[in-house]
Amino acid sequence: MSDVERVLRRVDEQLPQAVERLFELLRIDSISTDPAYKDSCRRAADWLVEDLRSIGFDSARHDTPGHPMVIGHQPGASKAGPHLLFYGHYDVQPVDPLELWHRPPFEPAIEDTAAGKVIRARGAADDKGQLMTFVEACRAWKQTTGSLPTQVSLFFEGEEESGSPSLIPFMQANKSMLEADLALVCDTGMWDSETPTISTMLRGMVGEELTITGPSLDLHSGIYGGPAMNPIRVLTRILADLHDDQGRITLPGFYDGVADIPEDVRSQWASLNHDGGKFLQSVGLSQAAGEADYSVLEQIWARPSCDVNGIWGGYTGEGFKTVLPSKAHAKVSFRLVGEQDPERIQQDLHQHVEDRLPADCTVSYRSKDGSRATVMPVHAPAFRNAQKALTDEWQKEAVYAGCGGSIPVVGHIKQILGMDSLLIGFMLDDDAIHSPNEKYSLNSFHKGTRSWVRILHALAQR
Amino acid sequence: MSDVERVLRRVDEQLPQAVERLFELLRIDSISTDPAYKDSCRRAADWLVEDLRSIGFDSARHDTPGHPMVIGHQPGASKAGPHLLFYGHYDVQPVDPLELWHRPPFEPAIEDTAAGKVIRARGAADDKGQLMTFVEACRAWKQTTGSLPTQVSLFFEGEEESGSPSLIPFMQANKSMLEADLALVCDTGMWDSETPTISTMLRGMVGEELTITGPSLDLHSGIYGGPAMNPIRVLTRILADLHDDQGRITLPGFYDGVADIPEDVRSQWASLNHDGGKFLQSVGLSQAAGEADYSVLEQIWARPSCDVNGIWGGYTGEGFKTVLPSKAHAKVSFRLVGEQDPERIQQDLHQHVEDRLPADCTVSYRSKDGSRATVMPVHAPAFRNAQKALTDEWQKEAVYAGCGGSIPVVGHIKQILGMDSLLIGFMLDDDAIHSPNEKYSLNSFHKGTRSWVRILHALAQR
Numbered sequence: 001m002s003d004v005e006r007v008l009r010r011v012d013e014q015l016p017q018a019v020e021r022l023f024e025l026l027r028i029d030s031i032s033t034d035p036a037y038k039d040s041c042r043r044a045a046d047w048l049v050e051d052l053r054s055i056g057f058d059s060a061r062h063d064t065p066g067h068p069m070v071i072g073h074q075p076g077a078s079k080a081g082p083h084l085l086f087y088g089h090y091d092v093q094p095v096d097p098l099e100l101w102h103r104p105p106f107e108p109a110i111e112d113t114a115a116g117k118v119i120r121a122r123g124a125a126d127d128k129g130q131l132m133t134f135v136e137a138c139r140a141w142k143q144t145t146g147s148l149p150t151q152v153s154l155f156f157e158g159e160e161e162s163g164s165p166s167l168i169p170f171m172q173a174n175k176s177m178l179e180a181d182l183a184l185v186c187d188t189g190m191w192d193s194e195t196p197t198i199s200t201m202l203r204g205m206v207g208e209e210l211t212i213t214g215p216s217l218d219l220h221s222g223i224y225g226g227p228a229m230n231p232i233r234v235l236t237r238i239l240a241d242l243h244d245d246q247g248r249i250t251l252p253g254f255y256d257g258v259a260d261i262p263e264d265v266r267s268q269w270a271s272l273n274h275d276g277g278k279f280l281q282s283v284g285l286s287q288a289a290g291e292a293d294y295s296v297l298e299q300i301w302a303r304p305s306c307d308v309n310g311i312w313g314g315y316t317g318e319g320f321k322t323v324l325p326s327k328a329h330a331k332v333s334f335r336l337v338g339e340q341d342p343e344r345i346q347q348d349l350h351q352h353v354e355d356r357l358p359a360d361c362t363v364s365y366r367s368k369d370g371s372r373a374t375v376m377p378v379h380a381p382a383f384r385n386a387q388k389a390l391t392d393e394w395q396k397e398a399v400y401a402g403c404g405g406s407i408p409v410v411g412h413i414k415q416i417l418g419m420d421s422l423l424i425g426f427m428l429d430d431d432a433i434h435s436p437n438e439k440y441s442l443n444s445f446h447k448g449t450r451s452w453v454r455i456l457h458a459l460a461q462r
Numbered sequence: 463m464s465d466v467e468r469v470l471r472r473v474d475e476q477l478p479q480a481v482e483r484l485f486e487l488l489r490i491d492s493i494s495t496d497p498a499y500k501d502s503c504r505r506a507a508d509w510l511v512e513d514l515r516s517i518g519f520d521s522a523r524h525d526t527p528g529h530p531m532v533i534g535h536q537p538g539a540s541k542a543g544p545h546l547l548f549y550g551h552y553d554v555q556p557v558d559p560l561e562l563w564h565r566p567p568f569e570p571a572i573e574d575t576a577a578g579k580v581i582r583a584r585g586a587a588d589d590k591g592q593l594m595t596f597v598e599a600c601r602a603w604k605q606t607t608g609s610l611p612t613q614v615s616l617f618f619e620g621e622e623e624s625g626s627p628s629l630i631p632f633m634q635a636n637k638s639m640l641e642a643d644l645a646l647v648c649d650t651g652m653w654d655s656e657t658p659t660i661s662t663m664l665r666g667m668v669g670e671e672l673t674i675t676g677p678s679l680d681l682h683s684g685i686y687g688g689p690a691m692n693p694i695r696v697l698t699r700i701l702a703d704l705h706d707d708q709g710r711i712t713l714p715g716f717y718d719g720v721a722d723i724p725e726d727v728r729s730q731w732a733s734l735n736h737d738g739g740k741f742l743q744s745v746g747l748s749q750a751a752g753e754a755d756y757s758v759l760e761q762i763w764a765r766p767s768c769d770v771n772g773i774w775g776g777y778t779g780e781g782f783k784t785v786l787p788s789k790a791h792a793k794v795s796f797r798l799v800g801e802q803d804p805e806r807i808q809q810d811l812h813q814h815v816e817d818r819l820p821a822d823c824t825v826s827y828r829s830k831d832g833s834r835a836t837v838m839p840v841h842a843p844a845f846r847n848a849q850k851a852l853t854d855e856w857q858k859e860a861v862y863a864g865c866g867g868s869i870p871v872v873g874h875i876k877q878i879l880g881m882d883s884l885l886i887g888f889m890l891d892d893d894a895i896h897s898p899n900e901k902y903s904l905n906s907f908h909k910g911t912r913s914w915v916r917i918l919h920a921l922a923q924r
Contacts, residue, residue: 216746222867226752226761240702284678290688299688310776405684
């Protein structure tokens with residue numbers, strides 16, 4: 001029996017203990033966005049430090065102005081293999097509305113469902129369950145063979161669900177602790193419950209909050225309606241003009257840097273047989289609203305988009321109040337692909353706004369840090385080896401997928417540490433992350449751990 | 463000395479007592495919108511019933527599902543004169559924010575200011591002070607000559623500041639008690655502190671709350687941005703298209719029934735020397751946003767307008783949340799003039815919305831009752847006589863003014879009781895009605911009372 005087979009057998013045998021360890025972590029209510037849970041976040045970090053030490057990692061908690069980071073290091077059996085940096089986060093989303101949970105969110109349990117056994121708890125999938133798949137894979141290697149196949153560092157943060165305010169400064173100040181050859185990021189999902197997936201394209205993002213000010217105070221629309229410019233009128237014009245009738249975004253030069261989808265990628269995606277109609281139908285829609293020349297999947301994975309994420313101004317309560325407001329606000333964001341430059345798009349948006357601003361109105365901005373899109377080197381050996389390991393475990397060809405969302409840490413790893421990231425995760429679309437009754441399939445947890453066992457072995461063989 | 467002169471002298475002599483009576487009424491915190499003050503509203507109604515009885519009115523409190531109405535009747539000396547129905551309201555606005563008041567809002571006092579003595583209290587101007595000018599004029603007539611010059615009914619409501627929910631049903635059910643020849647409504651102001659004013663044009667209004675629904679639930683803009691239609695995008699297009707670049711409203715046929723301003727009205731308004739630039743400057747604006755061919759005053763008094771009074775959708779809190787919302791909302795209202803038909807405009811708005819609604823979106827409406835514009839018969843004898851009486855009192859030509867706002871009771875009086883209203887009031891622009899430190903000029907109260915003394919006499923001479 002090979003090393004890999006022995007390690008996999010240990011994973012199978014020790015599954016109940018692994019679940020119990022995950023439950024310990026899930027019982028810690030490490031909600032990062034609410035200061036009331038600051039202590040819980042520290043307890044989760046300390047739990048991880050101790051657990052990593054028990055597997056032989058040289059691990060420590062690193063305090064920040066926000067929640068602590070956890071870092072652990074362990075050499076590998078092979079000096080020739082790459083040094084891997086695994087990233088995950090131990091903080092979780094808030095649990096409101098609590099009344100929609102059918103069990104307390106921090107009292108994890110295995111539940112039987114039509115789709116098999118699931119682990120039910122806040123954080124079960126995002127990201128405690130996912131990060132523990134990797135930790136359990138390391139434990140199984142260490143306990144079975146006495147060492148890891150290759151050098152591994154672990155990097156866990158506790159602010160991912162609250163905007164990661166400490167992440168960039170910490171990474172910049174601690175580059176030497178985080179240096180490695182390749183990053184592994186386990187915060188993504190599977191194409192479906194049977195198809196293992198490597199996410200190789202992530203859209204970038206840039207966001208802007210606009211405040212249009214017209215009159216210096218709220219006015220009565222009877223006394224001023226007509227001659228007084230209403231900032232909501234100005235804002236709606238600005239926002240309406242961001243799209244043309246074909247669903248294209250109108251900022252001049254917006255599509256500069258948006259490459260055509262390569263033919264091999266396009267055909268691989270086509271082979272996924274994604275049913276765009278069904279995808280939209282599941283959220284009450286029947287027609288794709290994006291660019292007409294692209295399939296739904298292509299619109300999400302390979303085309304940029306623009307959404308107003310929030311808008312507000314004037315009276316929004318019950319009944320009518322005939323106010324002509326002083327201010328109107330919107331939060332706008334763009335999803336970026338290819339080489340689109342967030343800073344340039346921000347500037348172009350400002351120009352678009354100012355071109356439509358009457359003399360009497362002013363605008364102010366609150367910018368969200370932008371991130372570029374990520375395109376991974378799918379032809380590099382590490383990607384091919386990982387794909388093969390996943391295929392072996394799941395007995396189904398692992399696919400390279402896009403991802404419409406943005407995972408900012410991937411950009412930071414590239415820009416600050418100079419590394420590509422291998423994005424592998426085992427979440428399913430119905431895991432209800434960020435929602436009540438979050439769950440993680442027990443199969444994801446078990447086969448996810450087995451997948452990392454194989455990937456660690458495969459990557460060490462370079 | 464004529465009767466009128468003797469009555470006016472009595473008004474002058476009894477001013478301190480009149481102020482003390484007004485203070486009694488002002489001390490009652492009759493805030494109609496807050497159920498906690500229900501008792502206070504009843505006490506204010508009872509106070510009025512008693513006070514009217516003391517002047518010889520046959521008066522009574524009439525309970526409603528909301529706050530009570532007060533009605534009083536008294537025959538006049540002349541059977542030939544018209545039967546007048548005076549309308550006012552005894553309820554007041556809430557007082558928040560209390561900390562901005564420099565004295566308790568329900569402890570009235572006379573204060574010296576740069577512009578002369580003022581009565582400071584919530585309701586001093588709107589509408590207790592104004593309605594008491596008329597009551598005091600009746601008292602002076604009665605106590606001096608033993609009777610009123612002509613038959614008078616009084617009609618006070620207690621829900622004007624909370625949407626008058628009982629008003630229409632009460633008027634419909636009690637037409638016979640409210641029948642008269644001409645209504646007097648004292649809820650308006652003066653052109654300036656020296657120029658008495660009859661308001662003869664009021665804009666009508668129609669309002670609509672729109673809810674656009676796209677996806678059946680809030681979505682993540684990373685996972686759905688592009689193919690999923692964002693209802694905010696649809697709403698902003700609908701709202702932006704309501705105006706063209708010249709500030710005109712684009713609904714087809716919207717201007718049907720909007721008459722040109724008659725030349726004599728236009729020249730009278732021009733003689734007011736309204737400084738549109740200064741008017742806009744006082745609220746931080748420099749350019750009229752309405753139709754380019756009309757002055758600021760004309761835009762407010764004689765031209766229709768459209769304002770979005772409120773808009774909301776998606777995430778409106780701190781920071782960013784990349785939601786693609788299921789719903790977007792707006793409250794839209796139109797100010798109407800001339801013969802514009804609120805129902806037709808509502809239908810045209812619906813058509814405008816539905817013309818811009820993608821197949822995947824739905825719209826729902828919550829309508830606000832519409833009211834037509836009011837144009838008073840300024841050439842009728844009653845209007846000419848009242849104008850002359852005001853001119854005599856203030857020694858300055860009384861002007862016919864427009865009013866950009868809507869006074870719904872005027873429409874109800876016309877539609878339910880079939881009467882025109884003579885809109886005369888003595889508020890000044892800086893009375894801070896609905897705001898902290900509301901005041902009523904002592905001069906408004908004194909000369910307002912004297913004005914009604916003269917008007918009662920003048921109207922009786924038909």
